[in-house]
Amino acid sequence: MTYFLQLVVTGFSLGIVYALVAIGFVIILKCSEVFNIAQGHFVLIGGYLGYTFLVAFHLPIWACLLMAMATAAVMGLLIERLTLRPLVGQPVLAVIMMTIALASILEGLATLIWGGEYKTYHGLLPTLSLHIGEISVPSESLIGLIVSGAAVTILMLFFHYTKIGLAMRATAEDLQVVQSAGIKATRVYALSWVIASVVGVIGGILLGGVSGVMIPLANVGIKAFAVVLLGGLESIGGAIVAGIILGILENVAAGYLDPLLPGGGLANVFPFIVMIVVLIFKPHGLFGQVRIERI
């Protein structure tokens, strides 16, 4: 039982990080109807930024987070301005192709700047420990939990209590209405890319601290897609719940199934199997936006 709870707790904190990354994806999708294939590559860049600021610059973790967030904000702004803005109003397929290109470019740039070898900064995050009864929460999980939990909370407050947050939610509903109220849609788009890039980078620093950084870290993007599909494409709350579910499933599967099968890759597949089963019965995901229809 202790073993199971232990797996659930570490899975929970892993799941929150997935949720954070997935939220970035949902925000872009909601505000500008762009399906951002490159979300996982923000995570990759985040991991490398974490390495640069922690190892090369010897910054403490909080300064590293701040610097990485600032870099991510600039990166998000540039990406939106240079690659997405010219495509506003173009067919969906063209925009998706652009985000695929973006994924390749970010991957190439990462290799160019940081090289292809495995980077790690495992011991450089501060060590915290927490014991609840017989369960001990490992340090990385605790940091992941605190940082992503804080980020998610701040985002929720931002959307509900600031004017520009309201403008973003309104843009997700009806672009023309928002424009005729004087809200500049381009500003909302730019902000959505900044947020997506920042949360991706934060996720990258946290995940990189656990498993090290290499190009395959970008595959977290695929997990984020799974989270988003499971949670319902347009639901931020759904992304949080689904992220936690997938994180726990992955960890529990790793704990119980991997020893049974030689090779031990089942943990990575198991959440996707669950996702497929759920989607068969609830095609809009667990919390997909119900189209409001009055009778």
Add this chain to the structure above:
Amino acid sequence: MLQINNIEVVYMKVIEVLRGVSLNVSRGKIIALLGANGAGKTTTLKAISGLLKTEEGEITDGSIYLAGERIDGYGPEDIAGMGISQVMEGRRVLEHLTVEENLMVGAYLRKDRAGVKKDMDMVFDYFPGLKRLRRQTSGYLSGGEQQMLVIGRALMGRPKLMLLDEPSLGLAPLMVQEIYGIIKGINSEQKMAILLVEQNARAALGIADTGHIMENGKIVMGGPAEELRDNDDIREFYMGLSTVGSRKSYRDIKHYRRRKRWIA
């Protein structure tokens, strides 16, 4: 205040929708723009508010002035800032937002928090039904309530000119009457000019100062609302009234010809 000079509008570079429309809206007046489907009423409104640009439409000739300043060529966000609010056809509420949040979106450009709060109370005064629903998700409101909400949202921007597109669409006659009463009230109390597009000619001419009839992208007739109300052609074609009791003689026979003359 608003002056439209002979504008022509083309969609997607081929479909000509407006063919020389001129129109004046003076301060504090209600101008009704009437006509059948496809006459170009909504396009006229979109040309003014700049929303045309978001739909691949383009003003190819003519000009639009607001208080002496040329505004065609600006995007919808800028024109909203100059004091024109458009209430689009079909009750476009932001469905998943609450009533209050919908109203706040209308006040997005305003910096005076106290004024915004006061205006929200003003909107609730005009539409008491909304006050009780302020925290409800707006997608679940009834049709009449949604129409009130979108008018209220436009009011929150404190515009000089409100463009109203078919506020009676799909509403019960009693509700139409109620909403038109409120529109008239807003116009006289707030001194707000209103350009009203309608199919429901009777309701529109009931509150308007001036009316214009559009057909095939042109204004074919215009004048003071009471004159239009009494005009036999308009009674027949747009209000569905024939001169009751009179012997059916020439009018029925000449129906086709008179109609044709207008379109040409």
